[in-house]
Amino acid sequence: xxxxxxxxxxxxxxxxxxxxxxxxxxxxxxxxxxxxxxxxxxxxxxxxxxxxxxxxxxxxxxxxxxxxxxxxxxxxxxxxxxxxxxxxxxxxxxxxxxxxxxxxxxxxxxxxxxxxxxxxxxxxxxxxxxxxxxxxxxxxxxxxxxxxxxxxxxxxxxxxxxxxxxxxxxxxxxxxxxxxxxxxxxxxxxxxxxxxxxxxxxxxxxxxxxxxxxxxxxxxxxxxxxxxxxxxxxxxxxxxxxxxxxxxxxxxxxxxxxxxxxxxxxxxxxxxxxxxxxxxxxxxxxxxxxxxxxxxxxxxxxxxxxxxxxxxxxxxxxxxxxxxxxxxxxxxxxxxxxxxxxxxxxxxxxxxxxxxxxxxxxxxxxxxxxxxxxxxxxxxxxxxxxxxxxxxxxxxxxxxxxxxxxxxxxxxxxxxxxxxxxxxxxxxxxxxxxxxxxxxxxxxxxxxxxxxxxxxx
Amino acid sequence: xxxxxxxxxxxxxxxxxxxxxxxxxxxxxxxxxxxxxxxxxxxxxxxxxxxxxxxxxxxxxxxxxxxxxxxxxxxxxxxxxxxxxxxxxxxxxxxxxxxxxxxxxxxxxxxxxxxxxxxxxxxxxxxxxxxxxxxxxxxxxxxxxxxxxxxxxxxxxxxxxxxxxxxxxxxxxxxx
Numbered sequence: 001x002x003x004x005x006x007x008x009x010x011x012x013x014x015x016x017x018x019x020x021x022x023x024x025x026x027x028x029x030x031x032x033x034x035x036x037x038x039x040x041x042x043x044x045x046x047x048x049x050x051x052x053x054x055x056x057x058x059x060x061x062x063x064x065x066x067x068x069x070x071x072x073x074x075x076x077x078x079x080x081x082x083x084x085x086x087x088x089x090x091x092x093x094x095x096x097x098x099x100x101x102x103x104x105x106x107x108x109x110x111x112x113x114x115x116x117x118x119x120x121x122x123x124x125x126x127x128x129x130x131x132x133x134x135x136x137x138x139x140x141x142x143x144x145x146x147x148x149x150x151x152x153x154x155x156x157x158x159x160x161x162x163x164x165x166x167x168x169x170x171x172x173x174x175x176x177x178x179x180x181x182x183x184x185x186x187x188x189x190x191x192x193x194x195x196x197x198x199x200x201x202x203x204x205x206x207x208x209x210x211x212x213x214x215x216x217x218x219x220x221x222x223x224x225x226x227x228x229x230x231x232x233x234x235x236x237x238x239x240x241x242x243x244x245x246x247x248x249x250x251x252x253x254x255x256x257x258x259x260x261x262x263x264x265x266x267x268x269x270x271x272x273x274x275x276x277x278x279x280x281x282x283x284x285x286x287x288x289x290x291x292x293x294x295x296x297x298x299x300x301x302x303x304x305x306x307x308x309x310x311x312x313x314x315x316x317x318x319x320x321x322x323x324x325x326x327x328x329x330x331x332x333x334x335x336x337x338x339x340x341x342x343x344x345x346x347x348x349x350x351x352x353x354x355x356x357x358x359x360x361x362x363x364x365x366x367x368x369x370x371x372x373x374x375x376x377x378x379x380x381x382x383x384x385x386x387x388x389x390x391x392x393x394x395x396x397x398x399x400x401x402x403x404x405x406x407x408x409x410x411x412x413x414x415x416x417x418x419x420x421x422x423x424x425x426x427x428x429x430x431x432x433x434x435x436x437x438x439x440x441x442x443x444x445x446x447x448x449x450x451x452x453x454x455x456x457x
Numbered sequence: 458x459x460x461x462x463x464x465x466x467x468x469x470x471x472x473x474x475x476x477x478x479x480x481x482x483x484x485x486x487x488x489x490x491x492x493x494x495x496x497x498x499x500x501x502x503x504x505x506x507x508x509x510x511x512x513x514x515x516x517x518x519x520x521x522x523x524x525x526x527x528x529x530x531x532x533x534x535x536x537x538x539x540x541x542x543x544x545x546x547x548x549x550x551x552x553x554x555x556x557x558x559x560x561x562x563x564x565x566x567x568x569x570x571x572x573x574x575x576x577x578x579x580x581x582x583x584x585x586x587x588x589x590x591x592x593x594x595x596x597x598x599x600x601x602x603x604x605x606x607x608x609x610x611x612x613x614x615x616x617x618x619x620x621x622x623x624x625x626x627x628x629x630x631x632x633x
């Protein structure tokens with residue numbers, strides 16, 4: 001029986017190793033596309049069932065995709081299937097299209113059995129579920145429009161079309177198994193959220209002046225828009241998100257920071273339409289990163305191993321890596337292109353005690369908890385900054401809170417007063433408020449954005 | 458004049474006497490009417506009370522009927538759900554499932570005290586059986602979603618599942 005296992009690139013090796021530890025051999029197919037094709041051909045030449053693990057993006061290469069199509073897969077496993085959400089975009093992604101084509105063909109023509117794995121059914125909006133239900137059953141879920149029409153329920157108060165979750169879950173029940181940690185009777189040690197640590201910027205610091213100037217300029221146009229806006233007016237959310245992104249970067253990414261600056265008319269206070277590209281250099285001290293450094297050192301002094309997450313930036317991790325290494329700490333990092341499997345093994349074996357992770361690469365599929373199976377692992381997690389989606393952060397936290405965890409887990413967060421951190425917390429809390437039974441987050445709507453921004457600006 | 462006067466006086470006396478009789482009659486009538494009034498009022502009150510009591514009884518009866526109807530609906534729904542659940546329950550008696558479980562015991566061993574399969578926790582075994590059953594007895598939608606919470610060992614579950622599926626395929630191949 002041929003088995004194809006699709007996963008995130010950073011998990012290709014670790015998934016194969018975990019399968020092997022459970023007695024089922026999967027071969028990781030890695031490298032560039034020609035290398036992958038070569039490995040595939042070599043493995044296929046043996047007179048044995050083909051068991052391969054590769055990354056989602058492999059299907060984008062025509063040669064490799066044709067090789068995948070040429071086999072009759074008995075099982076296709078898609079790990080973290082919620083990542084396959086590109087089908088719900090207005091223009092579906094190529095990865096989604098090719099994966100869907102491959103699955104539909106294999107299931108309908110060759111009788112393949114698909115197995116989807118996911119710890120968070122949906123990340124942003126419920127429509128994303130359609131993106132992976134379509135390849136599972138194209139007859140029942142033929143199009144996104146059909147999905148919305150069939151499972152949509154108009155909320156007459158907000159005028160928004162909501163998904164009828166009960167109906168959807170009822171339909172999925174024969175094919176889905178979903179249980180929480182409490183339901184399976186596993187008594188894990190508690191996960192504790194420590195009180196958020198708030199630091200204040202020193203007005204004398206150069207970085208404070210630069211950041212505050214940037215923050216003031218970033219929202220000038222938005223404030224004017226919000227003041228004159230009636231309830232039906234629309235807000236360019238893409239524009240707002242871009243500004244928030246600038247400020248988040250400026251707060252945690254040391255070094256040179258590039259951004260688009262709009263000039264402000266002194267008389268009218270309005271922003272110009274055109275902009276000039278500017279760069280700003282943030283020099284040490286970096287108050288937030290220094291606070292994280294101190295927090296980690298404090299935990300290390302107590303003999304604790306620590307995982308530090310950045311929501312999406314490598315630069316703060318590199319800065320902290322240099323700092324920890326210079327102070328004699330044994331430290332590792334997982335960013336794009338890292339050998340995740342080797343880093344995980346070193347951390348489990350206690351060869352490293354501090355692990356710096358970019359959440360976009362290492363929030364899923366890793367076992368970094370304290371347990372009886374290895375001497376290392378961590379029970380303390382520190383977040384440098386916030387991600388838009390609480391569900392992704394929960395995934396990251398749960399790298400240390402897994403079956404077998406033998407110690408309580410502690411989650412720490414560091415924020416800076418009066419900065420974009422406050423808005424990010426408000427956004428996350430709002431998403432939690434509108435959390436639903438099937439998912440933990442839903443997209444923010446224009447009205448929500450207006451309310452949140454009015455409070456912040 | 459006297460005669461006339463006397464006649465007139467007599468006439469007046471008669472008139473007064475008649476008037477008194479009439480007054481007495483009227484007073485009697487008044488008493489009677491008052492009595493009747495009071496009687497009718499109490500009867501009306503009594504009837505009203507009876508109506509209210511009957512109305513309450515009617516309402517209670519309707520509420521009872523509603524409750525019965527709801528109970529019937531709930532029982533019918535539960536019956537349907539139970540039927541659906543029974544249909545969805547994995548068939549542990551099928552030969553292929555028996556072979557799969559025997560293989561799992563062979564690979565991972567059995568706890569002599571509890572009878573549990575070693576290495577796999579009961580909920581993990583439950584997931585393996587659930588997905589295997591979907592493989593052996595496909596439902597309308599083919600395939601399965603392992604949507605357990607993070608950290609419950611999904612990879613271990615799927616690895617075990619693949620082992621058993623391959624084993625079954627080898628068995629089928631050999632018997633053919």
